[in-house]
Structures are given as C-alpha cells and as structure tokens.
Amino acid sequence: MSTSRVDFGRPVLVVRRRRIALRLEWRSVVVCTLLAVVLAALAVLALMAGSYELSPGQVVSTLLGGESGIVREIVLHWRLPRVAAALVFGAALGVSGAVFQSLLRNPLADPGVIGFAQGSYTGALIVILVVNGSYTQLAGGALLGGMATAVAVYALAYRHGVQGFRLIVVGIGVSAMLGSVNTWLMLRADLDQAMAAAAWGAGSLNGVSWDQVVGGGACIAVLLLLAALLSRAMRQMELGDDAASSQGVRVSPTRLALVVVGVALTAAVTAASGPIVFVSLVAPQIGRRLARTAGITLAPAAFVGALLCLGADYLAQHVAPTPLPVGIITVMLGGGYLGYLLFTEARRRL
Template structure:
C-alpha cells in the first residue's frame, strides 16, 4: 500500500476498511462486499437462464441479444414481453421480502421474528380476501385491501404486545396468536365464497407470480423503491436497536417512534408483495439469517439480505416452472425451502446444546 493510500484508508484487523467521509468514517466489510458481488452474479445468471428457458428455448447470448435488439423480432417479444416481467418480479419481490424479514428480526432481535410468523403476511391476505369476497372488488381494491389488512394487523399486534414498550418475544407470541385467528377467518371467508372466487383465492393463497405483468409490476416497483428509501433512512437507528434499548437510548434513539416507523415500513413491504402475488412464505424468514452467515457480520446486512431474498425467490420460481413434472405456484416451493431451513436450524440448535 502506498503512503497516500495508507493516509486515506485504515485497515481493521477483522477485514474492514475505513474510508474518511464528511459525516464520519465509512466502514467497508471486505467479506460482505465479496458476498454481495457473488450474490449479484448468481442473481443475474439465474435471471438470464430463466429468460431463456421455456417452450421457446434461448441460449444466454441469444437472451442478451434479444434484450438489446431493435428489430422487435419474436425472440425479443418472448424475452421482454412474456418472461422479463416475471423475472423482475421474482428479483424485486424476493429482495423486498428479505428486507422486510430483516427489519422485523432486527427489531425483535429474534431469528423467528419474520412477517409470516408474526402474522402480518396473513393479515395482508385477510384484507385482500375481504376486498375480493365480501366487497367484490377488482384488482385495485384488492391491493388496497391487502395494504390495509397488513397495517391493521400490525397495529393490533403492536397494541396487544405493548406493555410500557415493546418486547420482541412478546411481539412474536402475540403475533402467533393473531396469525392463528386470522387463518381461521381466512378459511371461513373462502368457504362462504362462490366456487370460482374461492378457487381463485385458494390459488392466490399459495403465492404465485405467474400472472403478474407489466401493468401490475410497474406500480409495485415504484412503491417498493420509495419504501427502500425509507428503510435506508431508518437503517442507522435500527442498528442501534440491535444493541439493546439502553444502548439505543444512550445514543439518542427515540425507541417507540423508531419501532413504529420500522413496523409500518416492514408491513408495507410485505403487503405490497402479498397484494400482487399472494403470501409467499419463508423467504423473509430465511434470507436475513442466510445473508448474515454468508457475510459473517454481527448484525443483519440489509443489502446482502435483499440480494439473498432475490436469489431465493428467482431460484424457487425457476424450480416451480421448470424442475417439476408440472408448474406449481412459487409459494409451494418456498414453503419446502422454509421447512428445510427450519429443520436445519433446529438441528443446529440441538447440536449446540449437546
């Protein structure tokens, strides 16, 4: 390293590089950066393979040429109009699910603190069912219903768990109880619905991105981009909360307003995905923990968590489309992945106690 480089950066013994910045030193974790680059490469490769796989197969070079072609040939139509929306939805929704899980796991300081465990995913699905079955609404009202259902469920869980502050363990226990009640309500709503509506709702309940086109994807991407900005703003106080309430308070963090803001943003992330694709389970549960282990970080790395979620969902969607005897909703594949993840987690915990 040259003298100039030595003056502008300081290497930390644990593989960090500190770069001077106007607001304070920026710490770069080399292992996290390498993991992030690897996850990005995997996500891009899976996207290209997915764009080329189907009844009209294309090689990766053909996919790249079709994406940038100006002649508007059949390959371009297949890639840009038919397959690209689904691939982008898988990547963006997977990232949103991963970040939502990281928000709640960080806030509760518990690896089980994910939206589907706490009940927010189920609440969003309940809101969508009410709009679809009871009100008889169309796509727009179903989307609004999912958002309102998720937010109202979050408010109910927050109020029921509040005892001079929020305990992560209490939030999870209350959320599990609310989830059970909402699941019973969802079953009742589907049973009383007309057969055609009930079948549509049941298919949607499995979690599917098969029918998502540009018309649904573009507004969802815009909302998720705005929520990503809010997550970036809340990232610093969220890190302080991971250290415990006393440490966060000592650093000037207003605990309950920050928790409430994180709750709203995390629920909004999961509600947008649920409104468009239905409840896709376990990505938000597994992605933060996988990213943390890959990066070897003390906290939950948000960027790597988003990349991990994107990789998990697009890989699951590829399996759902092409690796089984017949195509199935992607949510069924993520449930299997989540089940294997939970089994591995339980085995790991049992070995640590021996």
C-alpha cells in the same frame, strides 16, 4: 525494531460525497457483488427456459435491443415481467424479514410467522371477494390488514414491554386464527371467486404483468430507500433501547417507522402475487452468515431474498413435474428451516 499492525476492526469501504458518508464492510460488498452475478446468470437461465427454448445469446441480445419478432416478444413481454417480479419481490421480502429480526433480535421474527403477512393476505382477500378491486385497492387492503394485525399482536404480547419470543408465540396464534378467517371467507364466496382466491393465495407469479411490476416496484423502491435511511438507527437499537437513546436515536418513532416499512413491504408483495412465505424468514439469516456480520444487515438480506424467490420460481416452473406456484416451493424450502430455528431457540431458552 519490528512493528506490529493493530487491527481495530473489519476492513470497511467509506464513500463520502459532500455531507453524505456511507460506510460499507468490504466482505458485505464482495458478497453482494457475487450474489448479483449469480442473480444475473439465473435470470438469463429463467429467460431461456420454457416451451420455446432460447439460447443465452438470444436472451442477452434481446435485453440489449438486438432482437426482434417472436424472440423479442417472448423475452420482453412474456418472461421478463415474471423474472423482474421475482427479483423485486424477493428483495422486498428479504428486507422486511431483516427489519423484524433486527427489531426483535430474534431469528424467528418473520412477517409470515408472527402473523403480519397473514393479516395482509386477509385484507387483500376481503378486497378480492367483496370489492373485486384493482391492484391499488388490493395494496391498500393488504396494508391495512397487515397494520391492523401488527397492532393486535403488539397489544396482546405487551406486558411491561414487548419481548421477542412472546410476540412470536402470540403472532403464531393470531396467524392461525386469521387462517381460519380466510378459509371461512373463501367458503362463503362464489365458486369462481374462491378458486381464483385460493390459487392467488398459494403465492404465484403467473399473473404478474408489467403494470404490477412497475407499480409495485416503485412503491418497494421508496420503502427500500426508507429502510436504508433507518438502517443505522436499526443497528444501534440492536444494542438495546437505552444504548440507542444514549447515541441520539429516537427509539419509539424509529421503531414505529421500521414496523410500518416492514409491513408495507410485505403488503406490496402480497397485493401483487399473494403471500410468498418463508423468504423473509430465511434470507436475513443466510445473508448474515455469508457476510459474517455482527447483526442483521439489509443489503445481503435483499440479495439473498431475490435469489431465493427467483430460484424457487425457476424450480416451480421448470424443474417440478408440473408447474407449481412459487409459494409452494418456498414453503418446502423454509418449513424445515423454521423447524430448525424453533428447536434451537427453545433449546437455548431451557
């Protein structure tokens, strides 16, 4: 008598240690591992490229502590901070986009599209032009600007609850108004300050130092840990507030915590490098399609975001006819994707 195997779901990897249990889908683990390999190869390629070209062996040897002199200086102090910033900031933007797309259950829910990133930029711009503050002050201004914009967008979009598409439309309008405010601020500023703010506002990794990478990276690491701790409740909330409440999720505090984490991730990146747009929009959807998950998951979004940011920066610095800010390349890559999402979302609602 033959027996048949019953498939109760996708294969998963369960890791248990004392009171902690971690459940991972095998495909997501494989996809993230492959993306990590691609990221390592692209990072080595980025460390090799420049006016002083290096071989892969020199780069790997330097990273392992085997080189000295000018090669060590170039790799560790000139190029590695930029590569590390692209990886960390891209992962942060990917997770931020995943949080908002999961909360609103809409692929258009991106911090840049719904105005939160523009609000962070406005807060940081005020600090630059008025206070001429440090990175810590920039981060604080960006966080306050992003949170204030989030409150305004939610208040304007609220009507017997907040629906994703209405919030997106309101966010686009608020983002456009904040863009006008930012332009007015730069027109009122001194020429040197306005030029510096305009270059920073394009989204660039040119001026990133180890201090910014370490400081911003530590803040982002804490926020990513918080996002991971909230990820289970976030996935349950995709089923609806009532279903999540029936499973023991405190919906309102969890939603507030996720919004704060998402805005803070965007603010940390904006304070260090300016607004790098569209990575948050594209990365979660690409990660979802690669992992073939039912909903938005954080790990694939983080790896894809890091890959997009590092790849865009490599194209901007070494493939474009002249070096460009990374934000220009991400706009070129994400603009078409945004148009496609807007078209399909509007067509689905007809």
